Amino acid sequence: MGKINNVWVFAEATEALAELCARGRQLGELVTALVIGPQSKAEQIIRQGADRVFWLGEPDSSVIVEAYTETILGLLEKEQPSLLLMNNNKRAKLIAGRLAAKLETTVLTDVMEFVNAGDKLQVKHMVYGGAAIRIEQAITKVCIATVGAGTFEPLLEDGSRQGTIISVEVIFDSKNIKLLERRSKGTTSVNIAAAKRIVGVGRGIVAQEDIKLAEELAALLGAEIGCTRPLAEGVNWLPKERYIGVSGVMSKPDVYFALGISGQIQHMVGINQAKTIIAVNKDKNSLIFNQADYGVIGDLYKIVPALIGKLKAGL
Amino acid sequence: MDIVVCYKVVPDEQDIVIQVDQRLSFTKAEWKIGQYDQSAIEAGVQIAENVGGKVLALSIGNKTLDSSKLRKSALSRGPGKLYLVVDENLEGADSFQTAQVLAKAVAKIGKFDLVICGEGSSDLYAQQVGIQLGELLGVATINAVSKIVPDGDKIIVERTLEEEVEVLEVTLPAVISVTSDINLPRIPSLKEILAAGKKNVTTWSLADIEGQNCTRRTEVSSTLAPEQTDRKRIILEGDLDAVVTQLYGHLRRELQ
Numbered sequence: 001m002g003k004i005n006n007v008w009v010f011a012e013a014t015e016a017l018a019e020l021c022a023r024g025r026q027l028g029e030l031v032t033a034l035v036i037g038p039q040s041k042a043e044q045i046i047r048q049g050a051d052r053v054f055w056l057g058e059p060d061s062s063v064i065v066e067a068y069t070e071t072i073l074g075l076l077e078k079e080q081p082s083l084l085l086m087n088n089n090k091r092a093k094l095i096a097g098r099l100a101a102k103l104e105t106t107v108l109t110d111v112m113e114f115v116n117a118g119d120k121l122q123v124k125h126m127v128y129g130g131a132a133i134r135i136e137q138a139i140t141k142v143c144i145a146t147v148g149a150g151t152f153e154p155l156l157e158d159g160s161r162q163g164t165i166i167s168v169e170v171i172f173d174s175k176n177i178k179l180l181e182r183r184s185k186g187t188t189s190v191n192i193a194a195a196k197r198i199v200g201v202g203r204g205i206v207a208q209e210d211i212k213l214a215e216e217l218a219a220l221l222g223a224e225i226g227c228t229r230p231l232a233e234g235v236n237w238l239p240k241e242r243y244i245g246v247s248g249v250m251s252k253p254d255v256y257f258a259l260g261i262s263g264q265i266q267h268m269v270g271i272n273q274a275k276t277i278i279a280v281n282k283d284k285n286s287l288i289f290n291q292a293d294y295g296v297i298g299d300l301y302k303i304v305p306a307l308i309g310k311l312k313a314g315l
Numbered sequence: 316m317d318i319v320v321c322y323k324v325v326p327d328e329q330d331i332v333i334q335v336d337q338r339l340s341f342t343k344a345e346w347k348i349g350q351y352d353q354s355a356i357e358a359g360v361q362i363a364e365n366v367g368g369k370v371l372a373l374s375i376g377n378k379t380l381d382s383s384k385l386r387k388s389a390l391s392r393g394p395g396k397l398y399l400v401v402d403e404n405l406e407g408a409d410s411f412q413t414a415q416v417l418a419k420a421v422a423k424i425g426k427f428d429l430v431i432c433g434e435g436s437s438d439l440y441a442q443q444v445g446i447q448l449g450e451l452l453g454v455a456t457i458n459a460v461s462k463i464v465p466d467g468d469k470i471i472v473e474r475t476l477e478e479e480v481e482v483l484e485v486t487l488p489a490v491i492s493v494t495s496d497i498n499l500p501r502i503p504s505l506k507e508i509l510a511a512g513k514k515n516v517t518t519w520s521l522a523d524i525e526g527q528n529c530t531r532r533t534e535v536s537s538t539l540a541p542e543q544t545d546r547k548r549i550i551l552e553g554d555l556d557a558v559v560t561q562l563y564g565h566l567r568r569e570l571q
Contacts, residue, residue, distance in 0.1 A: 064481065064483070066457075089476070089477050090458055090459040090474075090476050090477065091476060093442050093443065093446065093458065094446050094456070094457065094458050096443075097410075097442075097443045097446030097447045097450065097456075097458075098446060098447070098449075098450045098456065100410075100411060100443070100447060101411070101414065101446070101447040101448075101450035101451050102450060104411065104532065105411060105532045106409040106410050106411040106412075106441075106443070106531065106532040106533045107410065107441065107443050108533070109441040109442065109443065110440075110441075117536075122536060127438060127439050127440075127538060128326075128328060128331055128339065128438050128439075129328045129437065129438075129440075130541075131328065131331050131333065131339060131540060132339050132538045132539055132540050132541070133538075133539060133540075133541050134535060134537070134538045135535070135536040135537045135538075136533050136534060136535045136536060137533065137534055137536070138532055138533050139532055139533065139534055140532050176454075176455040176485060176486035176489070177455050177457060177483055177484070177485050177486075178483065178484040178485075178486075179481060179482075179483060180471070180482040180483060180484055181481070181482035182479055182480075182481050182482075183479060183480050183482075184478065184479050184480075185475070185478060185479055185480055197570075221570070233495055233496050236496070240496075246440070247435070247440060254569075255566075255569055255570065264328075265328065266328065269541075272541070272543075272544055273544075276569045277546065278562070278565070278566065278569075284552070289548070289550060290546075290548065291543065291544075291546055292546060292548065293546050293547040293548070293549065293569075294547065294549050294551065294562065294565050294566075295548065295549065295550045295551065296550075296551045296552070296558060296562055297550060297551070297552035298552060298555065298558060302555055303555070303558065303559060303562070306555060306556070306559040307559050307562060307563060307566075310559060310560070310563045311563070314563070314567070
């Protein structure tokens with residue numbers, strides 16, 4: 001693909017920023033990174049692919065990161081890069097949206113892939129709950145796009161790389177938002193996106209305590225527990241981090257074991273990349289059987305205990 | 316408190332048909348209020364119920380939006396009045412165009428303390444409209460709001476991010492986008508649906524709000540169903556012992 005000129009990248013975490021730099025190098029001739037952190041971080045980002053760093057100084061824990069938006073806007077308006085790349089998380093989406101409103105553009109969110117289209121930068125992303133993939137492009141001078149973290153390899157640090165670090169004076173936004181408290185969610189961190197084996201549960205699980213059955217199977221398989229949206233956002237039996245699907249996590253395990261999952265598209269897009277899908281469902285007309293490698297028609301409350309028995313005996 | 320709740324009318328996902336050429340067909344689709352936006356309406360109505368105030372609903376789109384059933388669907392959930400901007404140029408609006416039109420409509424409605432949007436639309440889910448609307452109106456804007464406590468001319472909100480929760484004090488007026496788990500939207504009763512038919516609806520065109528210049532910033536090349544991964548589609552059914560024995564065999568091979 002023909003490269004665009006200037007790509008800017010912004011993320012809070014060093015690893016995520018390095019990843020965006022690597023992506024930026026593939027798309028553009030010159031990569032400029034916006035860095036919040038110690039100067040050593042700015043230097044590291046140059047070694048990992050940035051040609052230039054706008055260094056926004058050490059973080060200030062009394063404000064939210066979104067308070068840097070107007071400072072970033074000032075830089076964008078002055079330099080008009082072709083593309084600003086950010087991540088898909090909530091903070092980045094807020095910053096991207098506020099910048100886009102001021103720059104009169106539409107943010108291309110949750111980009112799966114950038115597409116070769118001559119001099120135009122097209123993107124692919126899912127629409128209609130995963131029922132379709134849309135290819136589109138922004139028609140504005142500055143384009144803002146968000147991509148998933150953990151989807152691209154950062155470049156190895158190269159000490160011979162040269163770059164400029166420009167210190168930027170930060171003026172925090174006075175947007176009438178005051179940070180009162182910040183606390184960790186306290187959920188155990190689980191990385192479904194990286195799990196090699198997943199036992200997924202859906203509404204075929206009748207009661208919350210029955211999740212234990214799935215957990216026992218998962219423990220024997222060395223698998224993580226994942227779920228459909230109703231279990232995480234309807235009955236709240238499992239934390240949102242385990243919800244696989246279009247507004248949740250995208251997974252690509254070697255084996256996905258679906259228990260009581262009907263196969264709605266919104267969930268299936270999140271497991272489409274699985275190497276092998278095994279499904280147990282008592283409804284023989286379930287959509288999931290069209291997309292499973294092994295489809296077991298039957299009562300999971302009978303099949304799973306029997307399978308657990310065999311797995312234990314086989315150990 | 317003067318509250319405006321925004322919603323988008325979307326096709327029911329279950330009625331979307333994938334054609335042989337991989338395009339999507341919406342001809343059989345029933346249109347409904349986006350599921351994330353139902354939480355926005357409910358959040359606004361709950362605030363008014365708790366601390367008093369008026370709730371107005373607002374939506375923009377093409378003429379699909381302006382059906383009696385969809386009007387009642389919005390008004391039966393509690394808002395006292397409904398404002399619609401209906402224009403064929405709004406079919407397939409992108410997030411910037413939508414935010415611009417909403418901003419013009421909110422300005423024409425007049426004074427507001429709080430605008431509430433859903434986290435994203437059920438069809439495009441870019442999660443951008445509420446954020447851009449706040450910025451265009453020049454007021455505080457925040458997303459991922461999972462709890463709202465009114466406090467005079469401020470609201471104290473909890474914001475649920477990927478790994479942490481923030482508690483923020485937001486000075487009104489403001490535009491917030493709420494998460495889908497902030498509440499469980501009520502199911503309107505028959506009485507509420509009947510009463511909704513008597514509530515006031517104002518319908519504007521783009522020209523009425525001086526919004527003819529609100530245009531989109533993206534060009535769509537194609538929208539096609541993804542290729543399905545080829546699957547073996549081996550079905551096991553019948554006698555429990557036999558099925559489990561076969562399943563165990565397949566599973567062992569796949570795990571190696």
